[in-house]
Amino acid sequence: xxxxxxxxxxxxxxxxxxxxxxxxxxxxxxxxxxxxxxxxxxxxxxxxxxxxxxxxxxxxxxxxxxxxxxxxxxxxxxxxxxxxxxxxxxxxxxxxxxxxxxxxxxxxxxxxxxxxxxxxxxxxxxxxxxxxxxxxxxxxxxxxxxxxxxxxxxxxxxxxxxxxxxxxxxxxxxxxxxxxxxxxxxxxxxxxxxxxxxxxxxxxxxxxxxxxxxxxxxxxxxxxxxxxxxxxxxxxxxxxxxxxxxxxxxxxxxxxxxxxxxxxxxxxxxxxxxxxxxxxxxxxxxxxxxxxxxxxxxxxxxxxxxxxxxxxxxxxxxxxxxxxxxxxxxxxxxxxxxxxxxxxxxxxxxxxxxxxxxxxxxxxxxxxxxxxxxxxxxxxxxx
Numbered sequence: 001x002x003x004x005x006x007x008x009x010x011x012x013x014x015x016x017x018x019x020x021x022x023x024x025x026x027x028x029x030x031x032x033x034x035x036x037x038x039x040x041x042x043x044x045x046x047x048x049x050x051x052x053x054x055x056x057x058x059x060x061x062x063x064x065x066x067x068x069x070x071x072x073x074x075x076x077x078x079x080x081x082x083x084x085x086x087x088x089x090x091x092x093x094x095x096x097x098x099x100x101x102x103x104x105x106x107x108x109x110x111x112x113x114x115x116x117x118x119x120x121x122x123x124x125x126x127x128x129x130x131x132x133x134x135x136x137x138x139x140x141x142x143x144x145x146x147x148x149x150x151x152x153x154x155x156x157x158x159x160x161x162x163x164x165x166x167x168x169x170x171x172x173x174x175x176x177x178x179x180x181x182x183x184x185x186x187x188x189x190x191x192x193x194x195x196x197x198x199x200x201x202x203x204x205x206x207x208x209x210x211x212x213x214x215x216x217x218x219x220x221x222x223x224x225x226x227x228x229x230x231x232x233x234x235x236x237x238x239x240x241x242x243x244x245x246x247x248x249x250x251x252x253x254x255x256x257x258x259x260x261x262x263x264x265x266x267x268x269x270x271x272x273x274x275x276x277x278x279x280x281x282x283x284x285x286x287x288x289x290x291x292x293x294x295x296x297x298x299x300x301x302x303x304x305x306x307x308x309x310x311x312x313x314x315x316x317x318x319x320x321x322x323x324x325x326x327x328x329x330x331x332x333x334x335x336x337x338x339x340x341x342x343x344x345x346x347x348x349x350x351x352x353x354x355x356x357x358x359x360x361x362x363x364x365x366x367x368x369x370x371x372x373x374x375x376x377x378x379x380x381x382x383x
Contacts, residue, residue, distance in 0.1 A: 011035060019058070031261075064268035071275060085278035089319055096182035097270060103178070105259030107137055109251070115230050120157035120165070123210065128203035131161040132196055135168030159218055159360055160210055164203030167342065167368065168196055176318070179270075183322040184334075190379070191335055198339065198371050205367050206360075216357030270319070277319035281327075289327035295380040300373060303333040307340035317341050332379030336372055343368035 010026045019026045026032045056062045075083040119130040149166040153159065180188035209215045241247065293299045293306075303324070307317075321334040342348065344365050353361035 059264065061264045061268045064271050068271045068275060079282060081282040082278055085281040086274060089274045089278060093179060093182045093270075093274075093319075096179045097267065099178050101259045101263045101267070102255070105255040105257070105261075108258030108261070109254040111137060112233075115233075118228055118230070120152060120161040123158060123160075123207065125204065125207070127158065127161045128164045128200055128207065131157075131164040131203060132168040132199050135165045135199065136196075153218070153356060156218075158210070159215060159356060160203045160206035162356070163206050163360070163364065164199045166348075167202055168199035179318050183318060184325070184331075187331060187383070190331075191338065194335065194375050195339060198368060198375075201371060202364075202367050206363070209363060215360045215363060273317060273319040277323040280320070280323050284327075286327060289324070293324060293330070293333055294328050295330035295332065297377075299328070299330060299333055300336060300376055300380070303336050303376075304340050304344075304369070304373065307337045308344040330380050331383045332376035332381075335379055336376035339372045339376075340369065343372060 010031050011024050019032065021032050022035060024035070026035065072083060072086055075086065115134075120127060120134070149162050149169075152165065153162045157165075177188070177192050180191055184191065206215065292302050317338055321337045324337060325331055325334040349361045349364060352364065
């Protein structure tokens, strides 16, 4: 089972891979290039890529975009409600998507991995806080962040710090924070802060479990260079950087490539989420939402079950969560839908199980779900 899971997932971004190269399956040429850079290996000449690029019909962004255009055009002629719902969503978040992927490109190109790896191996409380901060700086969806977290674990990051990083990234990272604010306004701040709190508490609990040998012992011992200083490295880079047209263009190209790679990773998920949310607004009766997904214990339980079943990336979940909030006014249910989708995701638990260990994987929902339900209930009562 573990072999199948590993082979099915892109080792760089964590998405489902379909291009065979270097003994793995990758989702895009960009991920193959990153893998080659990370492992200092030659460019793959036998990959399923023609002319240096994937055929358009194998790029999920192009396929989903084409299907979205078809659905919107058909809706324009046959279902005005569906068309209006999609247009409303597009008007609401187009700027957040553009700003988010641009910031993601900056992070991808300008923040070295060594900054993240240095502080995530020590068995100290501050390590958990570092993990959450670095999670905030990452720019990938829940599936993509999983691959990064596993890679950090293999580089020597402790298991508690990996779990904290994993929980903080999907909902507290900068691009998704911008997306959530475009939907929920200032209330999004509660979601982001709550995600950070849950990540910190869970990471600290995992440290206790680690000390008491209730989870697996890390198979990768980190070699931390204590003399390395991020501040000094930034100063050095700043002083040695030559401000000329050639270097500036190179930086802009690097940021654009990072933004485009992030777009291909997450925008198609956002489109899927927008389509699903538009269908829900157009065709699911308002009474259904109020009866089964309202601000009640039953509604909270139904929301938790749906979040566990529905396999949608974090950016794709945001429109669905907003539609749930718009229909019911139950902010706690929307929060539960978003957070529980990460904590109970079977792909996530399966990859942790196969790469770190079964006890680490099983403790994840046991620790996080009660926190999510308590906060969701309080949000429903107080807001």
